[in-house]
Amino acid sequence: MHSNTGKSLLKYALTAKNTFILALVMLAIGVAAELAGPFIARSMIDDHMLAIEKPYYETAAAGESTVNYDGRTFKRGDRFTEGEARGPEVRILQVGTSFVFVEAEMGDVSGERSYRDGTLILTKSGQVTEYPARKLNAAEVFAFYRPEIPGILTLVGWYFVFLAISIVMEFGKTYWLQSSANKVIQKLRIDVYAHISRLPVNFFDNLPAGKVVSRVTNDTEAVKDLFIAVLSNFFSGVINMLGVYVALFLLDVRLGMICLFVVPIIWAWVVLYRKFATKYNTIIRSRLSEINAIINESIQGMSIIRIFRRQSQTKAEFEKLNDDYMTYQNKMLNLNAFTSHNLVNVIRNLAFALVLWYFGSAQITGSSVISLGVLYAFVDVLGRLFQPITGMVNQLAALDSSMVSAGRVFALMDEPGEAVTDGSMPRYKGNVEFKDVSFAYKKDNVLKNISFEAKQGQTVALVGHTGSGKSSIINLLFRFYDPQKGTITIDGQPVKDLPKQWIRQHMGIVLQDPYLFTGTIASNVSLGDERISRETIEKALKDVGADRILAHLPKGLDEPVVEKGSTLSAGERQLISFARALAFDPAILILDEATANIDTETEALIQSALEVLKRGRTTFIIAHRLSTIRSADLILVLHRGEIVERGTHDELLALGGRYYQMYRLQAGGDTPALGGLPGHITEPATGRI
Incomplete structure (x- = not known):
């Protein structure tokens, strides 16, 4: 996995830092509002519902907080103002399901209570105390509760206020977090795509297109899950846990300390879990890329697969990858099933056991008395502690998968790309010179001392069998690669001193199998370049004779072209490719056996156009059909990376060497029957020309 994935993710997260910060602020407010509930409940229980057991005193001043009972007026002791006169103390105590009225100073009323024949009996630590008491009926009990109702209603009101705040904050947090994540992933995808377009051509020699597509789509989508689901849960979880611990310590410091044991357990679990999960997820993401690659390859080569009846073998290869993918998915499933939910349950039960042990021992020794409100609030808050933990633990699988995917994306972006240089250079003349150029793709030289x-306006033809180095010369000219030895100059200037984009701006190529993009015929000629007008497109198509060939198309120039131009014939695709080269008006033109796929009639139409196309330009022709290069100014005969013969067509025929043999072979001289495809030369010793 990429070593600095975390730093790279942070860098991208900072591109949307304002919305992320807003989301986190809303999250913090929402958590605080949600955690207000247990405190409101504690106040409701301790300050109102159980508070009627606090001492009451007789008072002469009646009011909202006073109680009328037995012709007298009473008020709770904590509601008297300073200096206000107090009468005798009375108490309202619960015994079982009933309440009794006791007119006496009682002090501590904890202990076991019972009521019999007008007497309240308190038993504590073996000591028994008796007080005269009177049982209250429901109406009389409600009379003592009536002053508490306004306070309870106020707290209920505050509860709904905080509930509304938490709902609004939850919505805002989710919206801003997801919109921030979408913004980050949008930038990440744009950057990945831009970087892919800057990668050197040799990078794609060993990486199937399907794997690159998987990085841009599947892996960035997994990173999106990281920002939306994982970060949401982890941020929520951490802030919730912080809020819960603040609440626990506010309720009772000792109980808060006891519950701190959860933090190191969660930390250790995350580290241990990721140790196994990262290994599985790396393989899972890799298999997914390979599955994409084989699907892409199968679709591209579907006709070949069917012609050679390779369906079953291709299916077997796909199933093997798919089975391996499922195996590791199941391993992840087992890892999650054995741990996540069970772990949270164990920690929750352990925490409640510790709390119960603490309360139990405190009650037995009599060393601590904690109110029922605190107990309720503590249990409520402690329960809330495990909601974010569950969310965090359940997202560990997504976290690890996302981190592995992010690592793959950033590893791709770490591949050295070609520098993009803005601007352009004036159209050069096109005088090309190779001086002692040697080049190797890997170890062995494919070009030796070339x-x-x-010169400008000349046509140079490259001939030779497959692997002789023809395409390598063109690759060096385009600077897809640079030679290990020697120099290549254009108009006397070394190409290494010029930005690659500037050089290529004035180069054009027509391939043997031209590549067309999804769009229209017009867009394939101009490639979306705004400098190429509609008139230029039409003139280019007319000059190469394509206007007559394409006349049958219903929409003309605006006829849709599907992927790779599969609805057009080979000849039609080639003509569009010719028009594209002409429209861009290059100084250097490369024709890679450009007429090989065109029928004789079509070839006759564009031979004259080719002469127009080549005029004033330096033209390189990779030739298989030797009859097409008779008029070339210079023919270079390549063999195993070396130029073995050079000269014009007539000079080389007069020489009687390798070129003469190849020409006789194609012309059908005294040679064995030719194999291979039409327009291609095959000889036993050298292979395809």
Whole structure:
């Protein structure tokens, strides 16, 4: 996995820091509002519902907080103002399900209570105390509760206020967090795509297209889950836990200290879990890429698969990958099933056991008396502690998967790309010179001491069998690669001193199998370049004779082109490719056996157009069909990376060497029957020309 994934993710998160901060502020407010509930409940229980057991005193001044009983007026002791006269103390105590009225100073009323024949009996630590008492009926009990109702209603009102705040904050937090995540992923995808377009061509030699697509789509989508689901749960979880611990310590410091044991357990669990999960997820993401690659390859080569009846083998390869993917998915499933829910349950039960042990021992020794309100609030808050823990633990799988995916994305972005240089250079003349150029893709040189010169307006043809180095010369010219030895100059200037984009701006190529993009015929000629007008497109198509060939299309220039131009014939695709080269008006033109896929009639139409196309430009032709290069100014015969013959068509025929043999072979001289495809030369010793 990428070593600095966390730092890279943080860098991207900071691009939307304002909305992330807003989401976190709303989250904190929401948590605080939600945690207000237990405190309101504690106040409701301790200050109102159980508070009628506090001492009451007789008073002469009646009011909202006073109680009328037996012709007298009473008020709770904590509601007297300073200096206000107090009468005799009375108490209202609960015995079982009943309440009794005791007119006496009682002090501590904890202990076991019982009522019999007008007497309240208190038993504490073996000591028995008796007080005269009178049982109250329901109406009389309610009379003592009536002053508490306004306070209870106020607390209920505050509860609903905090509930409304938490609902609004939850909505805001979710909205802003998700919109921030979408913004981050949008930027990440744009950057990944931009970086892919800057990667050197040789990077794609060993990485299937499906795997690259998987990085841009599946892996960035998993990173999106990280920002939306994982960060949401973890941020919520951490802030909730902080809020819960603040609440626990406010309720009772000792109980808060006891419950701190949860934090190191969660930390240790995350570290241990990720040790196994990262290994599984790395394989899962890799298999997913391979599945994408094989699907992409199968779709691209579906006709070949069917022609050679490879469906069962291809299916077997796919199933093997899919089975491996499922195996590791199941391993992750087992890891999650054995741990997440069970872990939270164990910690929850352990925490409640510790709390009960604490309360139990305190009650037995009599060393501590904790109110029922505190107990209720504590149990409520402690229960809330495990909601975020459950959310965090359940997101561990997504966290690890997202981190692995992010690592794969950032590893791709760490691949050295070609620098993008803004601006452009004036159109050069196109005088090309190779001086002692040697080049190897890996170890062995595919070009050895290549030297030649092509002047402006000249046509240079490259001939030779497969693997002789023809395409390598073109790759060096385009600077897809740079030679290990020697120099290549254009108009006397070394190409290494010029930005690659500037050089390519004035180069054009027509491939043997042209590539068309999804769009229209017009967009495939201009490639979306605003400098190429509609008139230029039409003229280019007309000059190469494509206007007559494409006349049957219903929408003309605006005829839709699907992927790779599969609805057009090979000849039609090639003509569009010719028009594209002409429209861009390059100084250097490369024709990679550009007429090989065109029928004889179509070829006749564009031969004259080719002469127009080549005029004033330096043209390189990779030739398989030797009859097409008779007029070339220079023919270079390549063999195993070296130029073995050079000269014009007539000079090379007169030489009687390798070129002469190849030409006789194609012309059907005294040679064995030719194999191979039409327009391609095959000879036993050298292979395809």
